[in-house]
Amino acid sequence: MATPASRATAATAPPPASTLLEVRDLRVEFHTRDGVAKAVNGVDYAVAAGETLAVLGESGSGKSVTAQAVMGILDVPPGRITSGEILFRGQDLLKLKEEERRKIRGADMAMIFQDALSSLNPVLSVGDQLGEMFVVHRGMSRKDARAKAVELMDRVRIPAARERVTQYPHQFSGGMRQRIMIAMAMALEPSLIIADEPTTALDVTVQAQVMDLLAELQRELHMGLILITHDLGVVADVADRIAVMYAGRIVETAPVHEIYRAPAHPYTKGLLESIPRLDQKGQDLFAIKGLPPNLMDIPPGCAFNPRCPMAQDVCRIEDPPLFHVTYEGLTAERRSACHFWKETLRG
Amino acid sequence: MPEPHEPAEGAVAGTGMGGAMDLAASEATTLAAGEAGAGPGAGPGGGPRGGPSAPARSLWSDAWRDLRRNPVFLVSGLIILFLVLISLWPSAITSGDPLDCDLANAQKGSSPGHPFGFNGQGCDVYTRTVYGARASVTVGVCATLGVAVLGSVLGGLAGFFGGVWDAILSRITDVFFAIPVVLGGLVLLSVVTSNTVWPVIGFMVLLGWPQISRIARGSVITAKQHDYVQAARALGASNARMLLRHIAPNAVAPVIVVATIALGTYIALEATLSYLGVGLKPPTVSWGIDISAASQYIRNAPHMLLWPAGALAVTVLAFIMLGDAVRDALDPKLR
Numbered sequence: 001m002a003t004p005a006s007r008a009t010a011a012t013a014p015p016p017a018s019t020l021l022e023v024r025d026l027r028v029e030f031h032t033r034d035g036v037a038k039a040v041n042g043v044d045y046a047v048a049a050g051e052t053l054a055v056l057g058e059s060g061s062g063k064s065v066t067a068q069a070v071m072g073i074l075d076v077p078p079g080r081i082t083s084g085e086i087l088f089r090g091q092d093l094l095k096l097k098e099e100e101r102r103k104i105r106g107a108d109m110a111m112i113f114q115d116a117l118s119s120l121n122p123v124l125s126v127g128d129q130l131g132e133m134f135v136v137h138r139g140m141s142r143k144d145a146r147a148k149a150v151e152l153m154d155r156v157r158i159p160a161a162r163e164r165v166t167q168y169p170h171q172f173s174g175g176m177r178q179r180i181m182i183a184m185a186m187a188l189e190p191s192l193i194i195a196d197e198p199t200t201a202l203d204v205t206v207q208a209q210v211m212d213l214l215a216e217l218q219r220e221l222h223m224g225l226i227l228i229t230h231d232l233g234v235v236a237d238v239a240d241r242i243a244v245m246y247a248g249r250i251v252e253t254a255p256v257h258e259i260y261r262a263p264a265h266p267y268t269k270g271l272l273e274s275i276p277r278l279d280q281k282g283q284d285l286f287a288i289k290g291l292p293p294n295l296m297d298i299p300p301g302c303a304f305n306p307r308c309p310m311a312q313d314v315c316r317i318e319d320p321p322l323f324h325v326t327y328e329g330l331t332a333e334r335r336s337a338c339h340f341w342k343e344t345l346r347g
Numbered sequence: 348m349p350e351p352h353e354p355a356e357g358a359v360a361g362t363g364m365g366g367a368m369d370l371a372a373s374e375a376t377t378l379a380a381g382e383a384g385a386g387p388g389a390g391p392g393g394g395p396r397g398g399p400s401a402p403a404r405s406l407w408s409d410a411w412r413d414l415r416r417n418p419v420f421l422v423s424g425l426i427i428l429f430l431v432l433i434s435l436w437p438s439a440i441t442s443g444d445p446l447d448c449d450l451a452n453a454q455k456g457s458s459p460g461h462p463f464g465f466n467g468q469g470c471d472v473y474t475r476t477v478y479g480a481r482a483s484v485t486v487g488v489c490a491t492l493g494v495a496v497l498g499s500v501l502g503g504l505a506g507f508f509g510g511v512w513d514a515i516l517s518r519i520t521d522v523f524f525a526i527p528v529v530l531g532g533l534v535l536l537s538v539v540t541s542n543t544v545w546p547v548i549g550f551m552v553l554l555g556w557p558q559i560s561r562i563a564r565g566s567v568i569t570a571k572q573h574d575y576v577q578a579a580r581a582l583g584a585s586n587a588r589m590l591l592r593h594i595a596p597n598a599v600a601p602v603i604v605v606a607t608i609a610l611g612t613y614i615a616l617e618a619t620l621s622y623l624g625v626g627l628k629p630p631t632v633s634w635g636i637d638i639s640a641a642s643q644y645i646r647n648a649p650h651m652l653l654w655p656a657g658a659l660a661v662t663v664l665a666f667i668m669l670g671d672a673v674r675d676a677l678d679p680k681l682r
Contacts, residue, residue, distance in 0.1 A: 136583055
């Protein structure tokens with residue numbers, strides 16, 4: 001395994017008892033006609049039961065690919081997991097047979113997708129699709145499954161569930177469809193939910209409702225939630241921890257309030273500064289200069305160095321490990337993959 | 348909390364759906380006002396149909412509703428229904444025997460009891476035209492079913508699993524596409540001695556499946572990439588379930604459309620092959636055989652050619668029109 005020594009020490013520490021999912025040094029490549037795109041380059045993260053981990057990053061930072069690898073729905077080929085472990089309740093999912101993984105999907109871990117309209121089959125009624133969860137995993141009869149579907153729709157507060165259970169996805173509004181997706185994911189009360197930008201396709205008022213619903217069900221079922229997003233506003237409300245991804249790596253991970261108070265990586269800092277503020281009226285919006293790196297040609301050293309205002313020579317040569325960030329008053333674990341995290345933290 | 352916002356969301360949805368309803372309603376009026384002969388693409392506008400008050404409708408029931416209001420579908424459907432009925436029970440509309448011929452009547456024109464006249468062998472042209480429908484419909488329907496089943500299974504599996512099998516299948520279809528149909532028929536069918544319709548059907552399936560297979564492969568690949576297939580997979584559906592329940596219903600429409608249009612061309616192809624002497628053989632009664640036999644007398648006794656040829660033309664046209672109507676109904680983008 002090509003684990004850099006510095007990170008191996010972090011990865012081999014035994015997970016705490018409550019850890020539900022732990023990803024260790026995950027690496028994913030895509031083999032395309034133009035070359036090999038390194039989408040995920042050694043990601044480590046862990047989620048405990050009842051915890052919400054927000055995975056934050058730009059498009060192409062590898063956050064969705066990591067999630068797909070965890071779910072086991074990566075398209076192989078062109079995708080390929082070159083190394084790493086995905087421990088779910090201590091069991092390495094990558095060592096399981098496809099049939100065993102399939103049984104875990106939906107029952108023990110489920111996924112909510114970005115666009116609920118395209119994530120629901122247009123030719124099947126929502127009742128059929130909700131009921132399918134029970135037919136596939138529990139071997140229920142169609143009739144019982146239909147009753148369960150109505151129950152689920154009630155639970156995600158879809159009005160007139162009994163009447164609407166026979167309707168098709170296009171007959172529901174965007175927010176309702178996302179509720180149905182959530183109901184499908186929750187159907188078998190999984191212990192882990194991965195929500196891939198669940199509110200991006202919704203308008204702002206509905207976003208809040210859907211996030212509230214998700215957070216409420218999570219509390220109720222004591223699930224681990226991985227929330228993939230690029231919306232810092234959503235994160236602040238619901239997440240316990242944040243993992244910031246850049247070019248297929250986690251560059252900073254910290255408890256949510258600590259990161260908002262003082263980022264320890266220049267990229268996180270840039271993201272926070274680029275949130276438009278109300279008192280900024282008339283001024284130019286801040287943007288991180290440059291573009292995310294081409295995944296087929298990630299710069300040597302720290303992948304962020306060409307865009308980093310703090311970059312020094314060492315950044316162009318040495319890829320920083322995930323340093324432990326420590327300061328007075330910090331109780332939980334915090335890490336940053338920046339040679340100059342101390343300087344960044346000071347502002 | 349979500350509760351207080353609920354009505355707002357519902358209201359937005361209501362407005363959107365209401366708009367679609369109005370459109371659908373106005374379309375119904377236009378059609379009722381008489382859009383006869385509007386041809387393919389009949390019916391303006393469209394978009395997603397059905398509001399909260401409407402009963403739940405799927406793509407299929409939507410398509411069926413569209414079809415019932417399409418004059419092209421009604422006309423072609425009636426013709427096809429008539430053809431199917433007379434090929435099942437030809438004696439219902441003719442009391443004659445297509446093989447009961449009297450050379451004394453050869454080439455005679457129409458006379459009482461024999462409205463279409465007699466052919467070169469003195470057989471009643473009306474009876475032969477009626478009985479000829481059976482061969483055409485049998486060949487057309489069986490060849491289409493065979494082609495559709497074989498083509499969509501092979502193409503669908505290749506599209507779903509991809510990789511090596513897909514590459515192999517694609518090359519095989521290329522090979523079949525390179526075979527000229529008439530030349531292939533002349534070579535392959537000339538060695539067949541059977542008098543039944545099966546060698547002809549077999550030949551059509553052999554040469555026809557690659558067309559459907561390509562379409563099925565393409566639409567399965569398209570459907571496979573939809574998020575709901577990924578979502579089904581993420582929620583634990585097996586390959587078989589994804590393929591049968593989520594992909595197939597969303598990929599089958601183009602196959603149905605092409606197969607319906609192809610049905611007409613198979614009937615024409617049967618006539619072509621029979622005309623060339625390698626398709627159906629006497630004593631089977633077929634329009635192709637009769638057209639072939641009558642073609643040399645076209646100047647003396649054109650009625651012998653016109654009736655079977657006319658029946659063939661109407662039949663092929665009916666199936667192609669049906670295919671057009673089905674395509675319009677199943678493809679919302681064409682509306």
